[in-house]
């Protein structure tokens with residue numbers, strides 16, 4: 001369908017009521033070479049700014065102001081609280097281009113997407129603001145006519161300033177990163193005396209969490225756990241009380257958002273008794289949370305399958321899942337990209353109620369598209385990534401062995417996409433994303449970024465299909481059914 005010579009996104013066409021009469025709003029694509037998307041706003045619809053067209057309608061660019069107006073006019077384009085649903089899935093689209101592909105998939109499955117999900121570190125590495133992250137999701141949802149609820153996650157936030165920033169924009173989920181409050185170096189030898197309240201609450205007791213599982217604590221063990229996680233309880237409680245306690249309707253809280261407690265970024269796995277202690281203490285403190293992200297045994301490295309003892313994982317996730325069920329929240333699985341070997345256990349033990357987070361795998365699929373469609377550019381970036389690898393690896397825990405990566409110059413063009421089936425090559429491209437996007441030419445222009453976005457723009461359908469296939473494999477192995 002065309003409008004004034006522009007291609008219209010048919011799924012975006014939306015009729016709204018303005019002062020008792022109908023008005024139309026939709027998205028269209030500008031003619032080349034610009035080719036940018038824009039909104040077409042019916043003459044009676046207030047709140048948007050742009051250029052007035054011959055028929056009186058407004059051609060509104062995809063700006064933050066227009067995104068705000070759109071969220072008000074069409075509430076389905078604003079995020080909602082989906083973490084409290086049985087199944088939710090975070091999609092960390094760092095480039096702001098993946099949501100149309102994700103939508104094709106999430107329309108089909110019985111799971112709620114969190115299209116906007118980014119940490120502050122990711123914002124810095126991609127030169128984005130939370131406004132950009134949210135607006136990219138809003139415009140994609142509008143363009144594709146997605147009517148299910150979807151979430152926006154201020155991921156791995158550590159400070160009240162960052163929490164206020166995300167909530168102020170309407171993010172519907174806060175993932176509180178507690179890593180700086182975990183005292184990992186506490187031992188039996190250096191732990192301070194056990195506070196009396198913990199002694200009464202936990203010692204000489206068996207906690208029956210159902211399913212034949214009992215949790216109990218020895219004094220020495222409890223002393224270490226209390227010292228290690230006491231600061232986490234205080235931090236979570238204070239952030240919760242400050243931002244989320246009560247509801248905006250009661251006037252008690254300014255914001256309404258789901259709350260996730262993340263303790264995964266720590267050096268040692270969270271034991272079942274540590275997990276029980278944290279959950280119990282948060283409940284005692286009156287904190288209402290939807291999810292906890294423990295650090296599981298084995299390794300959840302970026303962009304590759306589970307590394308570790310699967311039988312051990314199966315045994316531990318059973319207890320973690322039972323603890324979560326007992327206190328009525330869900331487990332959240334961070335670095336959930338590509339953990340195909342353990343998805344069936346997660347699905348079974350969580351009984352189909354979980355939150356999974358992915359991010360970098362969506363970037364890897366975007367780079368696979370580059371390898372498929374512009375081999376010369378891919379080779380250039382691959383060589384740069386190898387040169388930049390040592391700098392990037394300081395920030396990640398990965399076991400990448402670059403000597404296992406085939407020589408890119410010895411591969412034919414058609415073989416390049418297969419690099420994304422090689423774990424070492426995946427991690428190479430995964431952890432260098434910030435450096436690749438930020439690499440500058442001597443004259444200050446971007447070495448790769450603009451060319452990359454050009455390729456992705458030209459190959460939107462290829463990327464959407466790649467995401468549908470790759471993220472679809474996640475949903476299938478997690479046992480998520482298709483909707484009727």
Ligand code: ZN
Nearest residue numbers: 262264265334
């Ligand atoms: Zn995490």
